[in-house]
Amino acid sequence: MVAQLSAFERVKADSRFLRGTIAEGLLDPVTGAIADDDTKLLKFHGTYQQDDRDLRDERRRQKLEPAYAFMIRARLPGGVVTPTQWLAFDAIAREHANGTLRITSRQTFQWHGVIKRELKPGIAAINRALVDTIAACGDVNRNVVCSANPVESSAHAAAYACAVRLSEHLKPATRAYYEIWLDEEKIAGSDEVEPLYGPTYLPRKFKIGLAVPPTNDVDVFAQDLGLIAIIEHGELAGFNVAIGGGMGATHGDATTYPRLGDVIGFVAPEHLLAVAENVIAVQRDWGDRNERKHARLKYTIDHRGLDVFVAELQARLGFVLAPARAFHFDHNGDRYGWIQGDDRRWHLTLHIEAGRLADRPGRALLSGLREIAKVHDGTASAVQFRLTCNQNLIIANVAAAERAHIDSLVAQHGLDGYRDQSGIRKHALACVALPTCGLAMAEAERYLPDLLLKLESLLAGHGLLDAPILLRLSGCPNGCSRPYLGEVALVGKAPGRYNLMLGADFRGQRLNRLYRENIDEAGILASLDPVFARYAAERADGEGFGDFLLRVGALAAPQSIPAEVIA
Numbered sequence: 001m002v003a004q005l006s007a008f009e010r011v012k013a014d015s016r017f018l019r020g021t022i023a024e025g026l027l028d029p030v031t032g033a034i035a036d037d038d039t040k041l042l043k044f045h046g047t048y049q050q051d052d053r054d055l056r057d058e059r060r061r062q063k064l065e066p067a068y069a070f071m072i073r074a075r076l077p078g079g080v081v082t083p084t085q086w087l088a089f090d091a092i093a094r095e096h097a098n099g100t101l102r103i104t105s106r107q108t109f110q111w112h113g114v115i116k117r118e119l120k121p122g123i124a125a126i127n128r129a130l131v132d133t134i135a136a137c138g139d140v141n142r143n144v145v146c147s148a149n150p151v152e153s154s155a156h157a158a159a160y161a162c163a164v165r166l167s168e169h170l171k172p173a174t175r176a177y178y179e180i181w182l183d184e185e186k187i188a189g190s191d192e193v194e195p196l197y198g199p200t201y202l203p204r205k206f207k208i209g210l211a212v213p214p215t216n217d218v219d220v221f222a223q224d225l226g227l228i229a230i231i232e233h234g235e236l237a238g239f240n241v242a243i244g245g246g247m248g249a250t251h252g253d254a255t256t257y258p259r260l261g262d263v264i265g266f267v268a269p270e271h272l273l274a275v276a277e278n279v280i281a282v283q284r285d286w287g288d289r290n291e292r293k294h295a296r297l298k299y300t301i302d303h304r305g306l307d308v309f310v311a312e313l314q315a316r317l318g319f320v321l322a323p324a325r326a327f328h329f330d331h332n333g334d335r336y337g338w339i340q341g342d343d344r345r346w347h348l349t350l351h352i353e354a355g356r357l358a359d360r361p362g363r364a365l366l367s368g369l370r371e372i373a374k375v376h377d378g379t380a381s382a383v384q385f386r387l388t389c390n391q392n393l394i395i396a397n398v399a400a401a402e403r404a405h406i407d408s409l410v411a412q413h414g415l416d417g418y419r420d421q422s423g424i425r426k427h428a429l430a431c432v433a434l435p436t437c438g439l440a441m442a443e444a445e446r447y448l449p450d451l452l453l454k455l456e457s458l459l460a461g462h463g464l465l466d467a468p469i470l471l472r473l474s475g476c477p478n479g480c481s482r483p484y485l486g487e488v489a490l491v492g493k494a495p496g497r498y499n500l501m502l503g504a505d506f507r508g509q510r511l512n513r514l515y516r517e518n519i520d521e522a523g524i525l526a527s528l529d530p531v532f533a534r535y536a537a538e539r540a541d542g543e544g545f546g547d548f549l550l551r552v553g554a555l556a557a558p559q560s561i562p563a564e565v566i567a
Contacts, residue, residue, distance in 0.1 A: 005200070005289065006289060006290050006291075006292075008040060008292060009200050009289050011037045011040050011041065012040075012041075012139070012199070012200045012201055013199050013200050015037075015041050016176070017174040017175075017176055017192050017194065017199070018041050018044045018045070018172070018174050018176040018177070019041075019174075019176040019179070019180070020035075020037060020038045020041045021035060021037075021038055022034065022038045022041060022042065022045070022180050023179070023180050025038050026116065026119065026120055026180075031065060031068075032065065032067075032068035032069075032115060032116050033049060033065065033066075033068045033116070034049055034116070042070075043137035043138040043139075044134070044135065044137065044138030044139070044140060044172065044201070045123075045133060045134060045137075045138075045176075045177055045180070045181070046072060046073050046074065046075065046123070046132070046133025046134055046135070046136035046137055047070050047071060047072045047073070047114075047119065047123070047133065047137070048070065048071045048073075048137065049068060049070055050068070050069055050070065050071055050436040050437065050438060051066035051067050051068045051069065051436075051438075052066070052067040052069070052435050052436065053434055053435040053436070053438075053440075054434070054435040055067045055435075068115070068116065069098075069112070069113045069114055069115050069436070070114040070115070070116065070119050071110055071111065071112050071114070071436065072097070072110065072111045072114055072119070072122055072123060072126070072133055073104070073108060073109070073110045073111075073133060073136035073137055073143075074089075074108045074109045074110075074126060074131050074132070074133055074136060074143075075108070075131070075132055075133055075134060075135055075136045075142075075143050075167065075171075076107065076108040076109065076131060076143060076387070077143060077144040077145075077146065077160075077163045077164045077166070077167035077168075078107065078144070078145070078146040078148075078150060078160045078163045078164065078386075079107035079108060079145070079146070079148060079386055079387030079388065079389075080150065080160070080384065080385075080386060081109075081384065081385040081386070081387065082382065082384055082385075083372075083373040083374075083382050083383065083384065083385070084129070084373075085129045085130065085131060086369065086370075086373040086385055087370065087373050087374065088125065088126075088128065088129035089101060089109055089111075089126075089129065090366060090369070090370050090373070091125070092111060092122055092125045092126060092129075093111055093366070095125075096111065096114055096118040096121060096122035096125065097111035097112060097113050097114045097118070097122065098111075098112050098113030098114075099358065099359075099366075100112065100356060100357060100358040100366065101356075101357040101358075101366065102354075102355050102356050102357065102432070103352055103355035103356075103357065103387050103388075103391045103392070103393060104355060104387075104391070104480075105355075105389055105390070105391060105429060105431070105480055105481055105482060106142065106143045106145055106207070106389065107143065107145040107146070107148070107218075107387045107388060107389050108136065108143045108387065109387070110432075112432075112436060113436075120180075120181055123181040124181055124182060127181070127182060132177070133177075134171060134172060134177040135170075135171050135172055137205075138201070138205065139201045139202040139203065139204055139205060139206075140170075140171075140172055140197060140201055140202055140205070140206065141166075141167075141170040141171075141202075141206045141207075141208060141276075141280060142205055142206065142207055142208075143167070144163045144164075144166045144167040144170075144208045144209070144210070145163070145207075145208070145209045145210070145218045145223075145389050146159055146160050146162075146163035146209070146210040146212075146218065147159060147160075147210065147211055147212035147215055147217055147218060147229075148217055148334070148386050148387070148388040148389070148394055149341075149347055149386050149394055149396055150386070151341055151343070151345065151347070151384075151396055151397050152339070152341045152342070152347060153234075153341060153342045154234065154235070154342060155212060155229065155231045155234060155235065155236050156212055158235075158236040158269075159210050159212050159229045159236060160210075162210060162227075162236075162239075162269060162272055163208075163210050165272075165273065166208055166272070166273065166276055169273050169276075169277070170196065170208075170276060170277070170280065172194060172197060172201070173192075173193070173194050173195060173196075173197075174192065174194060175187075175192065196277060196280065196281065196284075197280075197284065198284065200289070201284075202280065202283060202284055202287065203283070203284075203287030203288055203289045203292070203295035203296075204287065204292060204295035204296050205296070206224045206225070206280060206283065206297065207222075207223045207224045207225070207245075207246075208223055208224065208225045208226075208227070208276065209222070209223035209225075209226055209227065209389075210227045210228075210229060210239070211226070211227070211228050211229065211329070212229040212231070213228065213229065213231070213327045213328055213329055214328055214329055214330040214331075215329070215330065215331065215332070215335075216329040216331070216332040216507055216508040216509075217332055217333070217334060217388060217389055217390060218389045219332055219389065219482050219485055219508045220242065220245075220261070220508065221242055221245045221260040221261045221508055221509060222245045222246065222247050222258075222260070222261070222479075222482050222485060222508070223242070223245045223246075223261060224243065224244070224245060224246060224261075224279075224283075224296070224297040224298075225241070225242070225243055225261075225276060225279050225280075225297075226241075226242035226243070226245055226261045227239040227240070227241060227242075227272070228240040228242065228263075228327050230266065230325045230327065236269060237268070237325075238266055238267055238268040238269055238272075239266065239267055239269075239272060240263055240265070240266050240324045240325060240327060241263070241264050241265055241266065241267055241275060241321060241324075242261035242262060242263045242264070243261055243262060243264055243279060243297065243301065243309070244259060244260075244261050244262055244297055244298045244301040244302075244306070245259060245260055245261030245298065246258065246259055246296045246297065246298040246479075247478075247479025247480075247482050247483070247484055247485075248296065248477070248478045248479045249477045249478075249479065249484075250293055250477060251477050251493060251499075253293065255293075255294065256293050256294070258479060258484035258511055259298040259302075260509070260510075260511060262301070262306055263324045264306070264310050264313075264321060264324070265310075265320075265321025265322055265323060265324055266321060266322040266323060266324050266325050267321060267322070268322075271317075271319075274317060275313075275317065275321075278313055278316045278317050279297075279313060281316065282300075282309065282312050282313055282316065283297045283300055286300050286304060286309075286312075287299075287300050288300070288303075329507040329508065329509065330507065331506050331507060332390075332470070332485070332506065332507055332508035333390060333426070333427045333468065333470065333506065334349050334351075334388050334390045334392045334426075335349055336349045336350070336351060336418040336426060337349065337418065337419075338403065344400070345396075345397050345398060345399060345400075346398040346399070346400060346403055347386075347394055347395070347396045347397070347398065348394065348395045348396075348398065348403075348406060348407075348410070349388070349392060349393070349394045349418070350392060350393045350394070350395065350410065350415050350416075350418060351392055351417055351418040351421060351425075351426055352365070352391055352392050352393050353417075353425075353428070353448065353449070354391060354428075354429070354430040354444075354445040354448050355391030355392075356445065357369065357393075362414055363413070363414030363415075363417075364413045364414060365413060365414065365415055367413060368409055368410065368412065368413025368414070368415050369385075369393075369413075369415070371409055371413070372395060372406065372409050372410075373385075375405070375409075382397070383395055383396065383397055383398050383402070383406070384396050384397050390427075390429060391429055395410075422452075422456050422459065422465050422466065423459075423464075423465065423466050423467045423468040423469055424452065424455055424456065424459060424467070424468075424469045424471050424488075425452050425456065426468065427468055427469065427470045427471060428448060428452060428471040428472075428473065429471070429472050429473065429481040429482065429486075430444040430445045430447075430448040430472075430473040430474075430481055431444045431445065431473070431474050431475055431476075431480040431481040432444065432445050432475075432480075433445055433446070433447075433474070433475025433476070433492065434446065434475060437475060437476075439475075439476045439478055440475035440476050440492065441475060441476045441492040441493055441494055441495075442475050442476070442492025442493065442494060442495055442496065442497060442498060443475060443492070443495075443496075444473045444474055444475040444481065444492065445473075447473065448473055451473065451490075451521075452471075454521070454525060455471070455525075455528070458525060458528060458529050458532055459532060462532045462533050462535075462536040463536055464532060464535065464536050467535075467545065468506065468544075469487050469488060469545045470485075470486050470487040470488070470504065470506055470545075470546070471486055471487070471488050471489070472484075472485065472486030472488075472489040472490075473489070473490050474489070474490065474491050474492060475492040476491070476492050477491050477492075477499075483501060483512075484501065484504070484511050484512055485504045485508050485510075485511065485512070486501065486504055486512060487502065487503070487504050487505070487506065487512070487544065487545045487546035488500075488501075488502060488528070488545070489501040489502075489504075489512055490524065493517075493518050494518070496520050496521065497518050497519065497520055498518075498519065498520075498524065499514055499516070499517050499518065499519075500514075500515045500516040500517075500519060500523075500524055500527055500528075501513065501514055501515060502515040502531070502546070502549055502554075502555060503515075503546045503549045503550055503554075503555040504546050505544060505546045505547055506544045506545075506546065506547075510546070510550075512546070512555075513555050515527065515555070531549070531554065534552070534554075535548050535549075538552065
């Protein structure tokens with residue numbers, strides 16, 4: 001007996017490999033929206049339909065439809081952007097979107113506020129910059145993230161090359177994207193297939209991240225498939241494989257939860273594509289297609305059992321994974337300022353609050369980066385840009401003689417905040433949340449500046465202003481800002497109200513725990529003040545905030561990566 005498809009699965013099955021009626025909907029001048037079923041398919045093409053929730057009630061009173069607009073997300077493995085692409089993306093933001101660029105926690109760009117008539121021109125412009133948006137969203141493998149700077153060393157470059165190969169190899173085969181957005185003609189009489197995904201694709205999204213120790217800047221254990229680079233004698237020997245990570249949860253539903261990935265073995269680079277493809281294939285065949293809340297790989301593993309899943313994976317591979325090799329992570333934040341790579345060139349990491357690049361009074365971030373890109377566009381040794389999973393930006397590949405000029409442009413445009421910012425500000429992430437995210441229950445990006453000022457006031461009172469504390473702010477429990485890996489995290493429950501989570505480590509190897517539930521700002525500050533005071537008085541030298549809370553028994557022991565797989 002064949003199981004009946006859920007409504008969402010039926011939309012995918014009937015979509016003619018992601019075509020639906022998107023092309024027709026784009027031509028409809030009566031509405032700024034796309035048909036409901038097509039909005040589900042749009043995600044596979046790298047775009048979400050949204051509306052401005054600040055305007056919903058007023059527009060409803062005026063009997064107007066919501067203020068619809070679209071968010072476009074690029075597929076940008078490893079977050080690498082050339083100066084020419086940067087200038088193109090900047091122009092797209094100003095000509096087709098709301099005039100800002102946003103660096104996401106998955107190391108790519110989003111354009112917000114794209115109205116329907118600008119959607120197709122915007123995506124076509126992204127493609128002219130030699131970047132696409134297919135599979136940036138949807139029930140497929142999404143943007144492959146990688147430790148942020150591939151020109152820092154030859155090992156970093158090798159890991160980045162693997163990320164690009166994975167992204168290309170696991171991209172959907174459908175030509176629908178090219179027909180709809182780039183006006184490619186459909187080949188008559190061709191029988192289209194999806195050799196990996198099949199006609200209903202995956203049960204849910206799938207995320208891959210590659211980390212190069214000792215830096216876990218991608219939060220590798222939060223990925224469905226986490227790959228930990230093993231460097232031996234300066235060369236990439238292969239990867240430890242971790243499966244089953246994921247941040248999403250649902251308030252009030254104990255059957256949903258964040259989970260850290262399990263390390264299951266080691267794979268050489270030549271077998272990496274096969275391992276990734278077969279992990280996806282098992283999830284394709286075994287994942288829950290009836291209840292989307294339980295459809296991520298983490299639930300498949302927990303329902304079937306890790307040993308059973310690994311046995312199936314190895315049977316499909318035709319070989320057994322080698323034992324995992326020792327590794328060590330120091331931190332999962334970004335290192336600000338200048339660092340020098342193996343080739344003697346320099347790389348400058350800048351802090352971008354919540355990833356938002358815009359021109360504001362006193363801080364013309366977008367204009368400043370446009371000037372940097374213009375200076376170096378087309379030169380033989382061009383400066384390039386690297387996006388990080390912490391929503392920050394690296395100006396990479398800078399010759400020693402160019403550093404002073406870069407520093408001048410950075411200071412001139414207010415991009416040098418990293419020099420004197422507090423420890424908690426440097427390590428804060430926030431999702432977009434209101435007013436555009438349809439899932440948001442509370443503010444995140446818009447609340448972050450005010451929240452940071454209040455937290456900094458508390459920390460200054462205890463002499464902790466420079467303490468590096470990992471803050472994650474999320475407007476809902478779905479986890480785009482990876483809140484469950486924050487030493488301090490706020491997860492939105494309702495306007496102005498959050499769950500306060502504490503106790504993760506600074507290496508991305510331990511989940512936090514619920515500390516206070518459904519509290520407002522006053523409750524957040526009142527809860528944190530005595531905890532900060534105790535940390536200031538009792539911490540050991542170099543002890544992180546989350547580690548301290550666990551050591552002194554302020555929290556129950558959270559899930560962490562077993563010590564036997566860590567050097």
